[in-house]
Amino acid sequence: MAEGFFTLLKEYGKAAVELLFPGETCLICGKTTNQGYLCKSCADKWENFAWGRPCDYCGVFVRQEHSQCRWCQIEPPLYIERARAFGVYQGYLRDRLLAFKYEGQTSLAKGFGVLLTKLVVREFAGISFDLISSVPVTEKTMAKRGYNQSLLLAQAVSSGIGVPWADHLLAKRADVVSQTTLGREARIANMRDAIVPLDVDLTGKRILLVDDIFTTGATAYACGKALKQMGAAGVWVITVAAGTDFQ
Template sequence: MATFWELLLNFFFPLQCVICGRLLAADNKERICGDCWSRIIYLNRPIDIKLSLERIWSVAVYEGVLKELIHQFKYKERKYLASPLGKLLVDFVDEYLKEERFDYIVPIPLEKARQKKRGYNQAELLARVLGEAMNKPILTDLVERRKKTKPQFGLNREERFENLSGAFEISKTGEEDIPTIAGKKILLLDDLTTTGATLDECARALRTAGVSEIYALVLAHGM
């Protein structure tokens, strides 16, 4: 049920679906209509890239509605989309990863200057939603991303791996966490993966710190 204030607000500023513009009920917190939601193409098995991680899961395919939602979330300052997008991750974990006992969630860090420009790290916002639902701690300062990488967009597979080689390291403050994370099971989290290169490089940094099992979960897999 929408509250009086929601109804009043909706009268002056009608809520619209962020994808198709359709008018929504005053209490639609997702801001996405049912029709758009239903067009997300879900994946129900690990994606077939392993690299140095034990396994990578993706909730859905990076196209159509989900692609647009992720784009708005990252580049249009629509931070509130962390909630519905995070819910996709929570539902996926409930459905497929209930038996996995992760010790920590580690969102893939952005390079510092980029995060400053954007004002937030989208992976971290998603990790907060998931961490709260799973009741798992999130480590945001453990790994650091070095400056040298170019955007991955437009590079081929080999160039992507090369571009990211050595891109992550355990941060100065993260070094204090090394005794805590050694031998533990970690879930890396990001919004998107294509070749898995970013997840792979980040996993490498965690391996050097003695993490024993590293898994990854992303919202979307770009083919």
């Protein structure tokens, strides 16, 4: 009984400490941490590429012994320099991303911004970006959802790395069908002309494009194409998560 009492006391103590010093939740595994939204164990894994290494070109994770995903082996991305993702789109991270995109949990942008800032520092350290851009949503989506999750991430990364963000560089056509039920080739064809460049001169600018998920790359490539049409010198992409190609 005494043991039970002390366990109880310990639990209360722990709860009181958490109340006084609330830790953040590790966005990869869901454990409480005081280390900036990434627990020690997940930080080690991230540093050692434990969940796969990134494809040379795109954000997809591949086996350690591979250097490119099966799609980039056929044709490397045309309109972007490189894409990088923080984690694999699965488990707790996937749940959080869905809550962020569809359930109004916009406060998650802060933690995702911390992870994305780490990613930029590691992957794109030598590049001095001029502007941070985001993937546009249609007016209908904006009216329904009330926010653009990609723009919230771009703003969080902007304060993380001290590069200005810009909205209204790109627009998304209203008549694009939802991507979620389409296969890879259909997605790329569907998105090809879905992103429209707006009347902004980006001549010579190095753009960092920020989004939540890199799946087939269709969205990133369409944005890259439009940004290049506007004169951008280069487009680099970061996302919170990406898929895997463990062939």
